Amino acid sequence: MPQISQKGIDMPASPIRKLTPFADKAKQDGKKIYHLNIGQPDIETPEIMLNALKSVPFKVWAYTPSEGTASYRNKLAQYYNKLNYNIEPTDILVTNGGSEAIIFAMQSCLNPGEEVIIPEPFYANYNGFACSSDVVVKPIMSYIDNGFALPSISEFEKVITEKTKAIAICNPNNPTGYLYSRQELEALKELCLKHDLYLFSDEAYREFCYDGREFISPMHLEGLEDHVVVFDTVSKRYSACGARIGCLITKNKALYQTVLKFAQARLSPSLEGQIAAEAAVDTPDAYFTAVSEEYTARRDTLVSGLNAIEGVYCPNPGGAFYVVAKLPIDNADKFCQWMLEDFSHDNQTVMMAPATGFYSTEGAGLNEVRMAYVLNQSDLKNALICLEKALEVYPGRQV
Structure with a gap:
Protein backbone atom coordinates (compact mmCIF):
# COMPACT_ATOMS: atom_id res chain seq x y z
CA MET A 1 0.00 0.00 0.00
CA THR A 45 -24.46 39.72 4.74
CA PRO A 46 -24.89 43.26 3.31
CA GLU A 47 -27.67 43.37 0.74
CA ILE A 48 -25.44 45.25 -1.71
CA MET A 49 -23.10 42.25 -1.78
CA LEU A 50 -25.86 39.70 -2.34
CA ASN A 51 -27.46 41.82 -5.06
CA ALA A 52 -24.17 41.91 -6.95
CA LEU A 53 -24.22 38.11 -7.06
CA LYS A 54 -27.83 38.02 -8.24
CA SER A 55 -26.99 40.18 -11.25
CA VAL A 56 -23.57 38.90 -12.31
CA PRO A 57 -22.61 40.76 -15.51
CA PHE A 58 -20.77 38.01 -17.39
CA LYS A 59 -21.72 35.34 -19.91
CA VAL A 60 -18.41 33.48 -19.73
CA TRP A 61 -17.10 32.44 -16.31
CA ALA A 62 -13.51 33.35 -17.08
CA TYR A 63 -10.17 33.49 -15.31
CA THR A 64 -9.29 36.76 -13.64
CA PRO A 65 -5.79 38.23 -13.34
CA SER A 66 -3.69 36.31 -10.80
CA GLU A 67 -3.39 39.43 -8.65
CA GLY A 68 -7.13 40.12 -8.81
CA THR A 69 -9.23 42.34 -11.04
CA ALA A 70 -8.11 45.94 -11.49
CA SER A 71 -11.55 47.28 -10.58
CA TYR A 72 -11.64 45.41 -7.26
CA ARG A 73 -8.10 46.37 -6.32
CA ASN A 74 -8.87 50.00 -7.10
CA LYS A 75 -11.90 49.89 -4.83
CA LEU A 76 -9.91 48.15 -2.11
CA ALA A 77 -7.20 50.78 -2.25
CA GLN A 78 -9.85 53.45 -1.67
CA TYR A 79 -11.15 51.52 1.34
CA TYR A 80 -7.70 51.16 2.91
CA ASN A 81 -6.70 54.73 2.21
CA LYS A 82 -9.73 55.93 4.14
CA LEU A 83 -8.01 54.10 7.00
CA ASN A 84 -4.73 55.96 6.30
CA TYR A 85 -2.81 52.99 4.87
CA ASN A 86 -1.43 55.16 2.04
CA ILE A 87 -1.24 52.34 -0.50
CA GLU A 88 -1.67 51.87 -4.24
CA PRO A 89 -3.78 49.21 -5.97
CA THR A 90 -0.47 47.67 -7.04
CA ASP A 91 0.30 46.95 -3.36
CA ILE A 92 -2.73 44.62 -3.15
CA LEU A 93 -2.89 40.99 -4.27
CA VAL A 94 -6.30 39.31 -4.08
CA THR A 95 -6.35 35.80 -2.64
CA ASN A 96 -8.75 32.90 -2.18
CA GLY A 97 -9.57 33.76 1.40
CA GLY A 98 -7.22 35.22 3.97
CA SER A 99 -5.78 31.73 4.41
CA GLU A 100 -4.12 31.78 1.00
CA ALA A 101 -2.60 35.18 1.76
CA ILE A 102 -0.93 33.77 4.87
CA ILE A 103 0.40 30.73 3.02
CA PHE A 104 1.75 32.91 0.20
CA ALA A 105 3.53 35.13 2.72
CA MET A 106 5.09 32.22 4.57
CA GLN A 107 6.29 30.65 1.32
CA SER A 108 7.63 33.97 0.01
CA CYS A 109 9.30 35.30 3.15
CA LEU A 110 10.72 32.17 4.82
CA ASN A 111 12.88 29.30 3.64
CA PRO A 112 12.10 25.75 4.83
CA GLY A 113 13.10 25.41 8.48
CA GLU A 114 13.08 29.15 9.18
CA GLU A 115 11.00 30.53 12.00
CA VAL A 116 8.08 32.85 12.63
CA ILE A 117 7.37 34.03 16.19
CA ILE A 118 3.69 34.11 17.16
CA PRO A 119 2.23 35.05 20.56
CA GLU A 120 0.05 32.19 21.74
CA PRO A 121 -2.76 31.31 21.94
CA PHE A 122 -3.09 31.98 18.21
CA TYR A 123 -5.44 31.12 15.34
CA ALA A 124 -5.11 27.36 15.12
CA ASN A 125 -4.72 27.21 11.35
CA TYR A 126 -1.42 29.09 11.55
CA ASN A 127 0.04 25.73 12.54
CA GLY A 128 -1.41 24.15 9.43
CA PHE A 129 -0.21 26.97 7.18
CA ALA A 130 3.28 26.66 8.66
CA CYS A 131 3.27 22.89 8.14
CA SER A 132 2.22 23.36 4.51
CA SER A 133 5.03 25.88 4.02
CA ASP A 134 7.77 23.96 5.91
CA VAL A 135 7.99 26.87 8.34
CA VAL A 136 8.62 26.54 12.08
CA VAL A 137 6.32 28.36 14.53
CA LYS A 138 8.11 29.66 17.63
CA PRO A 139 5.42 30.45 20.21
CA ILE A 140 5.75 32.88 23.08
CA MET A 141 3.16 32.74 25.80
CA SER A 142 0.54 35.37 26.56
CA TYR A 143 -1.55 34.93 29.69
CA ILE A 144 -5.22 35.05 30.58
CA ASP A 145 -4.43 36.87 33.84
CA ASN A 146 -3.62 40.10 31.98
CA GLY A 147 -6.15 39.57 29.20
CA PHE A 148 -3.59 38.05 26.80
CA ALA A 149 -1.64 41.29 26.35
CA LEU A 150 1.38 41.24 24.02
CA PRO A 151 4.31 39.50 25.74
CA SER A 152 7.21 41.75 26.67
CA ILE A 153 9.86 42.48 24.05
CA SER A 154 12.38 40.66 26.23
CA GLU A 155 10.34 37.47 25.71
CA PHE A 156 10.59 37.94 21.95
CA GLU A 157 14.34 38.52 22.22
CA LYS A 158 14.76 35.21 24.04
CA VAL A 159 13.56 33.17 21.07
CA ILE A 160 15.05 35.17 18.18
CA THR A 161 17.78 33.23 16.39
CA GLU A 162 19.49 33.39 13.02
CA LYS A 163 16.56 31.34 11.70
CA THR A 164 13.96 33.92 12.78
CA LYS A 165 12.53 35.76 9.78
CA ALA A 166 9.13 37.07 10.89
CA ILE A 167 6.77 37.93 13.71
CA ALA A 168 3.05 37.36 13.22
CA ILE A 169 0.16 38.98 15.07
CA CYS A 170 -3.62 38.89 14.70
CA ASN A 171 -5.19 42.20 15.67
CA PRO A 172 -7.83 42.17 17.11
CA ASN A 173 -6.85 38.71 18.15
CA ASN A 174 -8.38 35.37 17.35
CA PRO A 175 -8.88 33.50 19.72
CA THR A 176 -8.55 35.95 22.64
CA GLY A 177 -10.19 39.14 21.35
CA TYR A 178 -7.23 41.17 22.62
CA LEU A 179 -6.73 44.51 20.83
CA TYR A 180 -3.07 45.57 20.57
CA SER A 181 -2.23 49.14 21.51
CA ARG A 182 -0.15 51.68 19.60
CA GLN A 183 2.56 51.32 22.24
CA GLU A 184 2.71 47.54 21.74
CA LEU A 185 2.93 47.91 17.96
CA GLU A 186 5.62 50.58 18.22
CA ALA A 187 7.63 48.16 20.34
CA LEU A 188 7.22 45.46 17.68
CA LYS A 189 8.29 47.96 15.02
CA GLU A 190 11.57 48.64 16.80
CA LEU A 191 12.16 44.92 17.27
CA CYS A 192 11.57 44.16 13.58
CA LEU A 193 13.89 46.97 12.51
CA LYS A 194 16.56 45.85 14.96
CA HIS A 195 16.56 42.24 13.72
CA ASP A 196 15.44 42.90 10.12
CA LEU A 197 12.25 40.85 10.42
CA TYR A 198 8.96 40.80 8.55
CA LEU A 199 5.88 41.77 10.56
CA PHE A 200 2.81 39.79 9.49
CA SER A 201 -0.46 41.45 10.52
CA ASP A 202 -3.68 39.43 10.27
CA GLU A 203 -6.45 42.05 10.29
CA ALA A 204 -9.54 39.94 9.66
CA TYR A 205 -11.34 41.56 12.60
CA ARG A 206 -10.32 45.19 12.02
CA GLU A 207 -13.91 46.47 12.07
CA PHE A 208 -14.69 44.88 15.43
CA CYS A 209 -13.17 47.15 18.08
CA TYR A 210 -15.26 48.04 21.10
CA ASP A 211 -15.62 50.65 23.84
CA GLY A 212 -14.18 53.40 21.65
CA ARG A 213 -10.79 51.71 21.44
CA GLU A 214 -8.48 52.59 18.56
CA PHE A 215 -7.35 50.09 15.95
CA ILE A 216 -3.71 50.47 14.94
CA SER A 217 -2.16 48.68 11.98
CA PRO A 218 1.57 48.32 11.33
CA MET A 219 0.67 50.15 8.11
CA HIS A 220 0.27 53.24 10.29
CA LEU A 221 3.89 53.07 11.52
CA GLU A 222 6.48 55.07 9.58
CA GLY A 223 9.76 53.42 8.64
CA LEU A 224 8.40 49.87 8.53
CA GLU A 225 7.15 49.87 4.94
CA ASP A 226 9.39 47.08 3.60
CA HIS A 227 8.72 44.85 6.60
CA VAL A 228 4.91 44.85 6.86
CA VAL A 229 2.66 42.23 5.26
CA VAL A 230 -1.07 42.62 5.95
CA PHE A 231 -3.59 39.78 5.57
CA ASP A 232 -7.27 40.58 5.22
CA THR A 233 -10.55 38.94 4.24
CA VAL A 234 -14.18 39.80 3.55
CA SER A 235 -15.27 36.80 5.65
CA LYS A 236 -15.79 38.54 8.97
CA ARG A 237 -16.15 42.19 7.93
CA TYR A 238 -19.19 41.49 5.76
CA SER A 239 -20.32 38.21 7.33
CA ALA A 240 -19.38 36.52 4.07
CA CYS A 241 -17.24 33.57 5.11
CA GLY A 242 -18.26 31.52 2.07
CA ALA A 243 -17.10 34.16 -0.41
CA ARG A 244 -13.48 33.03 0.09
CA ILE A 245 -11.97 36.36 -0.93
CA GLY A 246 -9.04 37.85 0.92
CA CYS A 247 -5.94 39.83 0.10
CA LEU A 248 -2.29 40.37 0.87
CA ILE A 249 -0.95 43.92 1.11
CA THR A 250 2.69 44.94 1.07
CA LYS A 251 4.66 47.99 -0.06
CA ASN A 252 7.74 45.79 -0.49
CA LYS A 253 7.90 45.53 -4.29
CA ALA A 254 10.36 42.63 -4.38
CA LEU A 255 8.16 40.67 -2.00
CA TYR A 256 5.05 41.50 -4.01
CA GLN A 257 6.61 40.16 -7.20
CA THR A 258 7.56 36.97 -5.37
CA VAL A 259 4.04 36.50 -4.00
CA LEU A 260 2.70 37.07 -7.50
CA LYS A 261 4.58 34.01 -8.73
CA PHE A 262 2.77 31.84 -6.20
CA ALA A 263 -0.50 33.50 -7.22
CA GLN A 264 0.18 32.76 -10.88
CA ALA A 265 0.85 29.11 -10.04
CA ARG A 266 -2.67 28.76 -8.61
CA LEU A 267 -4.06 30.80 -11.57
CA SER A 268 -6.62 33.22 -10.10
CA PRO A 269 -9.05 34.14 -7.33
CA SER A 270 -12.73 33.56 -8.01
CA LEU A 271 -14.52 35.96 -10.34
CA GLU A 272 -17.89 35.90 -8.58
CA GLY A 273 -16.27 36.41 -5.19
CA GLN A 274 -14.48 39.53 -6.41
CA ILE A 275 -17.67 40.91 -7.95
CA ALA A 276 -19.46 40.55 -4.62
CA ALA A 277 -16.50 41.85 -2.62
CA GLU A 278 -16.12 44.89 -4.87
CA ALA A 279 -19.76 45.77 -4.34
CA ALA A 280 -19.33 45.28 -0.60
CA VAL A 281 -16.82 48.14 -0.38
CA ASP A 282 -19.80 50.50 -0.77
CA THR A 283 -21.53 49.08 2.30
CA PRO A 284 -22.78 52.08 4.32
CA ASP A 285 -21.14 52.91 7.64
Missing part, protein backbone atom coordinates in the same frame (compact mmCIF):
# COMPACT_ATOMS: atom_id res chain seq x y z
CA PRO A 2 1.44 3.46 -0.88
CA GLN A 3 2.57 5.51 2.13
CA ILE A 4 1.23 8.84 3.32
CA SER A 5 3.71 11.73 3.24
CA GLN A 6 5.38 12.83 6.46
CA LYS A 7 3.96 16.30 5.90
CA GLY A 8 0.50 14.77 5.68
CA ILE A 9 1.06 12.91 8.93
CA ASP A 10 2.36 16.08 10.64
CA MET A 11 -0.51 18.26 9.39
CA PRO A 12 -2.58 19.17 12.47
CA ALA A 13 -6.32 18.62 12.60
CA SER A 14 -8.49 21.67 13.18
CA PRO A 15 -9.41 22.06 16.87
CA ILE A 16 -12.41 24.08 15.70
CA ARG A 17 -13.85 21.35 13.49
CA LYS A 18 -12.54 18.09 14.97
CA LEU A 19 -15.53 17.69 17.28
CA THR A 20 -18.00 17.94 14.39
CA PRO A 21 -18.72 14.17 14.27
CA PHE A 22 -19.79 14.28 17.92
CA ALA A 23 -21.99 17.31 17.22
CA ASP A 24 -23.56 15.55 14.25
CA LYS A 25 -24.34 12.54 16.42
CA ALA A 26 -25.84 14.76 19.12
CA LYS A 27 -28.09 16.40 16.53
CA GLN A 28 -29.18 12.99 15.26
CA ASP A 29 -30.14 12.17 18.85
CA GLY A 30 -32.38 15.23 18.88
CA LYS A 31 -30.23 17.61 20.94
CA LYS A 32 -30.20 21.33 20.21
CA ILE A 33 -26.63 22.57 20.01
CA TYR A 34 -25.51 26.13 20.63
CA HIS A 35 -22.55 26.54 18.30
CA LEU A 36 -19.96 28.72 20.04
CA ASN A 37 -17.10 26.77 18.49
CA ILE A 38 -16.65 28.56 15.17
CA GLY A 39 -16.50 32.15 13.97
CA GLN A 40 -19.46 31.92 11.61
CA PRO A 41 -21.50 35.08 12.25
CA ASP A 42 -25.28 35.02 12.09
CA ILE A 43 -25.28 38.70 11.10
CA GLU A 44 -26.82 39.14 7.66
CA ALA A 286 -24.48 52.39 9.36
CA TYR A 287 -24.14 48.64 8.74
CA PHE A 288 -20.90 48.49 10.73
CA THR A 289 -22.26 50.72 13.48
CA ALA A 290 -25.20 48.40 14.00
CA VAL A 291 -22.99 45.29 13.84
CA SER A 292 -20.55 46.74 16.36
CA GLU A 293 -23.36 47.60 18.76
CA GLU A 294 -24.77 44.07 18.43
CA TYR A 295 -21.42 42.39 19.06
CA THR A 296 -20.72 44.67 22.01
CA ALA A 297 -24.02 43.62 23.59
CA ARG A 298 -23.29 39.96 22.89
CA ARG A 299 -19.81 40.26 24.36
CA ASP A 300 -21.16 41.87 27.50
CA THR A 301 -23.80 39.15 27.85
CA LEU A 302 -21.29 36.33 27.42
CA VAL A 303 -18.45 37.76 29.52
CA SER A 304 -20.65 38.80 32.42
CA GLY A 305 -22.50 35.49 32.28
CA LEU A 306 -19.28 33.46 32.29
CA ASN A 307 -17.79 35.38 35.20
CA ALA A 308 -21.01 34.83 37.17
CA ILE A 309 -20.48 31.06 37.04
CA GLU A 310 -18.57 29.69 40.02
CA GLY A 311 -14.96 28.87 39.15
CA VAL A 312 -15.01 30.50 35.70
CA TYR A 313 -12.83 33.44 34.63
CA CYS A 314 -13.06 35.34 31.36
CA PRO A 315 -11.27 38.61 30.54
CA ASN A 316 -13.21 41.30 28.68
CA PRO A 317 -11.89 41.47 25.09
CA GLY A 318 -11.44 44.72 23.19
CA GLY A 319 -12.21 43.36 19.73
CA ALA A 320 -13.08 40.49 17.36
CA PHE A 321 -15.94 38.24 18.53
CA TYR A 322 -14.20 35.61 20.63
CA VAL A 323 -13.36 35.00 24.25
CA VAL A 324 -11.04 32.53 25.90
CA ALA A 325 -12.41 31.44 29.27
CA LYS A 326 -10.76 29.47 32.05
CA LEU A 327 -13.03 26.74 33.42
CA PRO A 328 -12.78 24.55 36.55
CA ILE A 329 -12.09 21.41 34.50
CA ASP A 330 -9.35 18.84 34.15
CA ASN A 331 -9.08 18.78 30.35
CA ALA A 332 -10.78 21.01 27.78
CA ASP A 333 -10.69 18.41 24.99
CA LYS A 334 -12.40 15.85 27.20
CA PHE A 335 -14.89 18.38 28.51
CA CYS A 336 -15.94 19.70 25.08
CA GLN A 337 -16.43 16.15 23.80
CA TRP A 338 -18.33 15.18 26.97
CA MET A 339 -20.65 18.16 26.45
CA LEU A 340 -21.65 16.74 23.07
CA GLU A 341 -21.68 13.02 23.89
CA ASP A 342 -22.92 12.76 27.44
CA PHE A 343 -24.54 16.00 28.59
CA SER A 344 -27.77 17.80 27.89
CA HIS A 345 -29.96 20.24 29.80
CA ASP A 346 -33.54 20.38 28.57
CA ASN A 347 -32.21 18.49 25.54
CA GLN A 348 -29.72 21.27 24.81
CA THR A 349 -25.94 21.50 24.93
CA VAL A 350 -23.05 23.73 23.87
CA MET A 351 -20.28 23.21 21.35
CA MET A 352 -16.99 24.99 22.15
CA ALA A 353 -13.44 24.84 20.86
CA PRO A 354 -10.82 23.47 23.28
CA ALA A 355 -8.14 26.15 23.69
CA THR A 356 -5.40 23.51 23.56
CA GLY A 357 -5.60 23.68 19.76
CA PHE A 358 -4.76 27.39 19.83
CA TYR A 359 -1.48 26.81 21.66
CA SER A 360 1.70 25.38 20.20
CA THR A 361 3.24 24.70 23.62
CA GLU A 362 2.45 21.20 24.82
CA GLY A 363 0.07 21.16 27.79
CA ALA A 364 -0.97 24.82 27.53
CA GLY A 365 -4.64 25.78 27.66
CA LEU A 366 -5.79 22.53 29.26
CA ASN A 367 -8.49 24.28 31.28
CA GLU A 368 -9.43 26.91 28.69
CA VAL A 369 -12.01 27.05 25.89
CA ARG A 370 -12.63 29.48 23.06
CA MET A 371 -16.16 30.71 22.48
CA ALA A 372 -17.42 32.80 19.58
CA TYR A 373 -20.26 35.17 20.43
CA VAL A 374 -21.84 34.83 17.00
CA LEU A 375 -25.29 33.88 18.30
CA ASN A 376 -28.09 36.17 19.42
CA GLN A 377 -28.29 37.15 23.07
CA SER A 378 -31.17 34.80 23.84
CA ASP A 379 -29.17 31.83 22.56
CA LEU A 380 -26.08 33.01 24.43
CA LYS A 381 -28.06 33.13 27.68
CA ASN A 382 -29.37 29.62 27.10
CA ALA A 383 -25.85 28.42 26.31
CA LEU A 384 -24.63 29.92 29.57
CA ILE A 385 -27.32 28.05 31.51
CA CYS A 386 -26.26 24.81 29.82
CA LEU A 387 -22.61 25.46 30.64
CA GLU A 388 -23.33 26.21 34.28
CA LYS A 389 -25.43 23.06 34.63
CA ALA A 390 -22.74 21.02 32.89
CA LEU A 391 -19.98 22.24 35.19
CA GLU A 392 -22.07 21.23 38.21
CA VAL A 393 -22.05 17.58 37.11
CA TYR A 394 -18.91 17.18 35.00
CA PRO A 395 -16.89 14.25 36.41
CA GLY A 396 -13.58 16.05 35.83
CA ARG A 397 -14.51 19.28 37.60
CA GLN A 398 -11.62 20.83 39.52
CA VAL A 399 -12.03 22.68 42.81
